[in-house]
Amino acid sequence: MYSFEPNEEQQMLVDAVGKYATNDLRPAAHEAEESRELPKKLIGKGWEIGILQASTPEAYGGFGERSAATGVLAVEEMAFGDLAGAYAVMTPALFATPILLAGSEEQKQQYLPEVIEGDWRPFTAALIEYAFDFDANALRTTAKLEGGEYVLDGEKAFVPFAKDAEAILVYANLDGQTQGFIVPKGAAGLAVNDEREKLMGLNALPLYRVKLDGVKVPVSNRLGGEAGHDFGPILASMQLASAAAALGVARASLEYATNYAKERVAFGVKIAQKQAVAFMLAEMATEIEAIRLLTWEAAWKMDAGKEDAAASAYLAATGAADMAMMVTDRGVQVLGGHGYIREHPVEMFMRNGRGFAMLTGLAIV
Amino acid sequence: MTIEFEAPKPIVQMQTVLQTVADNMMRPVSREFDENEHTIPWNYIEFMHTAMKSMGGSGGLTPRDEKPKEGTEKRPPIGYQLLAAQIEMLAWGDVGFYLITPGGGLGGAAVQAAGSPEQRAKFLARFSEDKPTFAAMCMTEAGAGSDTSAIRTKAVLDEATQEWVINGEKIFVTAGDKSFTEYEQFGKGFIVVWASIDPSAGRAGMRAFVVEAGTPGVKIVKLEHKLGIRASDTAVISLVDARVPYDNVLGSPTVEKTTTGFKGAMATFDATRPLVAASGIGVARAALEFVKEKLAENGVQIRYGLPRNKQTSVERDVIEMEIMVKSAWLMVLKAVWMADNKKSNALESSMSKVKAGDVTTKVTQKAVEILGPLGYSREFLLEKWFRDAKITDIYEGTGQINRLVVARQILGYSGSELR
Ligand SMILES: Cc1cc2nc3c(=O)[nH]c(=O)nc-3n(C[C@H](O)[C@H](O)[C@H](O)COP(=O)(O)OP(=O)(O)OC[C@H]3O[C@@H](n4cnc5c(N)ncnc54)[C@H](O)[C@@H]3O)c2cc1C
Ligand SMILES: Cc1cc2nc3c(=O)[nH]c(=O)nc-3n(C[C@H](O)[C@H](O)[C@H](O)COP(=O)(O)OP(=O)(O)OC[C@H]3O[C@@H](n4cnc5c(N)ncnc54)[C@H](O)[C@@H]3O)c2cc1C
Numbered sequence: 001m002y003s004f005e006p007n008e009e010q011q012m013l014v015d016a017v018g019k020y021a022t023n024d025l026r027p028a029a030h031e032a033e034e035s036r037e038l039p040k041k042l043i044g045k046g047w048e049i050g051i052l053q054a055s056t057p058e059a060y061g062g063f064g065e066r067s068a069a070t071g072v073l074a075v076e077e078m079a080f081g082d083l084a085g086a087y088a089v090m091t092p093a094l095f096a097t098p099i100l101l102a103g104s105e106e107q108k109q110q111y112l113p114e115v116i117e118g119d120w121r122p123f124t125a126a127l128i129e130y131a132f133d134f135d136a137n138a139l140r141t142t143a144k145l146e147g148g149e150y151v152l153d154g155e156k157a158f159v160p161f162a163k164d165a166e167a168i169l170v171y172a173n174l175d176g177q178t179q180g181f182i183v184p185k186g187a188a189g190l191a192v193n194d195e196r197e198k199l200m201g202l203n204a205l206p207l208y209r210v211k212l213d214g215v216k217v218p219v220s221n222r223l224g225g226e227a228g229h230d231f232g233p234i235l236a237s238m239q240l241a242s243a244a245a246a247l248g249v250a251r252a253s254l255e256y257a258t259n260y261a262k263e264r265v266a267f268g269v270k271i272a273q274k275q276a277v278a279f280m281l282a283e284m285a286t287e288i289e290a291i292r293l294l295t296w297e298a299a300w301k302m303d304a305g306k307e308d309a310a311a312s313a314y315l316a317a318t319g320a321a322d323m324a325m326m327v328t329d330r331g332v333q334v335l336g337g338h339g340y341i342r343e344h345p346v347e348m349f350m351r352n353g354r355g356f357a358m359l360t361g362l363a364i365v
Numbered sequence: 366m367t368i369e370f371e372a373p374k375p376i377v378q379m380q381t382v383l384q385t386v387a388d389n390m391m392r393p394v395s396r397e398f399d400e401n402e403h404t405i406p407w408n409y410i411e412f413m414h415t416a417m418k419s420m421g422g423s424g425g426l427t428p429r430d431e432k433p434k435e436g437t438e439k440r441p442p443i444g445y446q447l448l449a450a451q452i453e454m455l456a457w458g459d460v461g462f463y464l465i466t467p468g469g470g471l472g473g474a475a476v477q478a479a480g481s482p483e484q485r486a487k488f489l490a491r492f493s494e495d496k497p498t499f500a501a502m503c504m505t506e507a508g509a510g511s512d513t514s515a516i517r518t519k520a521v522l523d524e525a526t527q528e529w530v531i532n533g534e535k536i537f538v539t540a541g542d543k544s545f546t547e548y549e550q551f552g553k554g555f556i557v558v559w560a561s562i563d564p565s566a567g568r569a570g571m572r573a574f575v576v577e578a579g580t581p582g583v584k585i586v587k588l589e590h591k592l593g594i595r596a597s598d599t600a601v602i603s604l605v606d607a608r609v610p611y612d613n614v615l616g617s618p619t620v621e622k623t624t625t626g627f628k629g630a631m632a633t634f635d636a637t638r639p640l641v642a643a644s645g646i647g648v649a650r651a652a653l654e655f656v657k658e659k660l661a662e663n664g665v666q667i668r669y670g671l672p673r674n675k676q677t678s679v680e681r682d683v684i685e686m687e688i689m690v691k692s693a694w695l696m697v698l699k700a701v702w703m704a705d706n707k708k709s710n711a712l713e714s715s716m717s718k719v720k721a722g723d724v725t726t727k728v729t730q731k732a733v734e735i736l737g738p739l740g741y742s743r744e745f746l747l748e749k750w751f752r753d754a755k756i757t758d759i760y761e762g763t764g765q766i767n768r769l770v771v772a773r774q775i776l777g778y779s780g781s782e783l784r
Contacts (some may be wrong), residue, residue: 004702272772279772280770281776286771289716293695294695295689300368318684325536
């Protein structure tokens with residue numbers, strides 16, 4: 001059957017996240033971006049909504065089952081409020097969800113309750129590398145089995161909350177395969193840059209460069225245990241989160257531009273009454289809807305265990321990156337000169353909008 | 366309800382069947398009927414009529430009102446979804462042929478949307494009879510295309526005979542010839558003519574009239590020669606003192622100071638726009654698949670999953686085309702799913718048409734470019750699909766008109782606030 005309506009439970013979650021996004025994240029977004037600081041209380045409040053908790057089974061401290069479809073709904077809604085804030089709230093999922101998806105039973109028992117049951121704490125993951133042709137399936141950071149341990153070497157970039165992280169799930173290249181390794185706080189050879197990354201956007205989110213110089217972890221810290229895991233579903237879940245976040249940011253830009261266009265008068269009419277502006281808005285809305293459905297379908301495929309789920313997630317994320325750029329660019333355009341001024345959020349949406357092409361790995365559903 | 370994308374079984378089965386039809390009855394003769402405009406593919410028409418009847422359908426492409434079997438759980442209706450999927454697959458075969466698939470077509474859709482239950486019963490029954498039967502929709506005039514409120518065709522009630530007397534000229538009538546001309550091979554069809562019963566009332570005065578095939582005073586003036594969809598006849602029809610029975614008016618015969626008459630037309634568009642979008646997407650999918658096939662034959666693999674800056678430009682193009690075609694199709698599905706579930710879908714319906722208009726033209730144009738001389742050659746059907754595709758962005762509301770509808774919806778504007 002085809003159906004395009006979130007179920008009741010999903011709708012309740014979306015409503016709760018939407019309230020937080022609108023009432024808490026958005027009002028704080030500008031100040032957070034300018035001061036490069038997200039209030040801890042703000043993150044804590046988002047965490048308490050329980051997105052991750054609701055997608056973790058009771059056995060591991062949560063109260064539900066993971067669903068990629070529910071995940072993309074929640075991420076879109078959260079990112080609609082503010083991308084940096086959304087990523088911050090959801091950072092622990094970068095660590096927990098791959099363990100839930102691909103971890104050994106032992107790893108689930110050991111880590112999940114610790115992450116899920118308490119307050120928000122910085123558990124994180126390191127995927128991105130600082131190279132123009134960064135490819136999650138061909139990492140430069142390596143893992144080698146030496147003397148019954150894995151030895152990690154390389155450098156990771158844009159790692160959220162790495163400085164204070166309790167543990168980092170580090171992705172490395174093991175014989176050509178991307179594999180995750182759980183690296184605990186303070187591991188020998190692990191060095192987090194003191195200075196935060198400076199990017200075009202996401203300035204409120206503390207991101208760090210992380211060096212791994214012969215970091216040794218036991219075989220049991222390989223995600224999935226000795227046998228390892230399939231990275232495909234993890235990457236696909238990251239791509240879905242990226243697509244969903246792009247939808248949220250794009251929708252924020254469209255909404256702001258739409259409201260502005262209905263107020264702003266030029267040549268005696270509201271600018272929204274000019275086709276040149278109205279058509280931009282119509283196309284923005286159309287593209288958002290197109291990518292939303294592509295993202296939903298990919299998420300549904302993942303939940304239903306369809307063979308082409310990963311390929312669909314890739315298409316959704318690729319399409320979402322273009323869509324977000326197109327929509328957020330126009331968001332600025334609709335505001336004219338005022339769009340260029342940082343008092344309005346559309347320029348930040350535009351900077352965030354560009355990020356989706358290269359920032360897969362900062363969130364996961 | 367929940368979010369779900371599993372194609373219902375009836376749709377999957379139907380697609381398999383129609384794929385065979387496309388492969389065997391459409392593709393092999395596509396070129397022939399493109400190069401011999403205005404010849405009629407009798408075989409296809411006859412076959413489709415028989416096939417649709419034997420499949421338990423109405424003998425035409427109209428959404429069915431499902432009657433749940435006694436004692437079975439009522440399933441959610443999928444009539445429009447099934448129809449959209451049928452159309453997409455037929456258009457994948459040949460969109461010109463699809464347009465002359467026997468059945469109610471846009472004329473039937475108008476009766477469906479604006480007619481009373483009695484009128485539906487009376488006018489739609491013919492499509493499941495022995496002979497293939499057609500109906501067409503006549504809105505456009507030389508002076509009234511996008512601006513349908515400018516139509517000049519008039520209908521006046523002759524009080525003495527209780528007949529409507531219609532005068533005017535309609536252009537660009539798809540399947541106008543097959544619906545109106547009394548071919549021996551076809552059943553008696555009809556055309557639905559939009560006319561004003563009160564020109565001073567503007568849109569409120571507009572009504573649709575069912576005009577039976579062969580009605581005196583009505584004439585097929587000419588058949589257009591076109592860029593594409595050449596298997597589909599596009600007729601100019603003149604009406605001079607054409608008389609139709611009183612009961613052939615769809616909707617209320619009196620003019621209140623409301624826009625109910627025009628709402629009938631708009632309701633028709635909400636229902637048919639996603640279907641037209643579906644027909645475009647069929648063409649786009651055909652082009653995309655052909656490109657991938659030819660590339661594969663030439664040893665070019667599309668490497669999915671690579672970062673863009675590691676891909677070739679052909680890989681990027683093909684992946685983009687795939688994203689376009691897939692997402693456009695999902696928009697159609699959502700719009701028809703809403704129609705099936707009686708949700709108001711004016712926004713989604715027009716959005717799906719905007720998207721399909723863009724996607725269908727872009728994808729076919731890019732496909733020809735990618736394949737270079739092979740794309741441009743008439744040895745293959747790709748160049749034909751390029752020509753066929755363009756109509757998607759024109760009829761059933763141009764891309765611009767549908768953008769207006771979308772914009773009005775999201776801005777909460779009326780037609781006068783954004784024109
Ligand atoms: C960094 C910066 C430096 C500048 N420097 C100067 C300067 O030195 N001196 C100076 O005088 N000005 C300056 N400007 C102002 C600049 O020229 C205006 O911002 C610009 O002309 C647009 O006007 P606006 O911002 O009021 O946008 P608006 O006029 O409000 O336009 C908003 C949107 O509506 C669209 N729109 C408006 N009218 C129509 C229409 N009739 N049909 C279709 N679309 C329409 C616009 O294209 C735009 O997308 C500067 C602006 C910036 C941002
Ligand atoms: C092959 C074919 C089959 C057809 N089949 C049928 C049929 O079966 N029944 C039927 O009734 N009609 C049919 N049509 C007619 C079709 O619906 C019209 O051609 C279409 O609505 C556009 O009208 P037009 O050609 O008069 O263009 P115009 O309305 O003259 O438009 C010309 C251009 O102006 C733009 N434009 C117009 N108004 C606006 C506006 N307000 N804002 C911005 N841009 C605007 C249009 O988008 C277009 O780009 C068919 C047409 C063709 C070519």
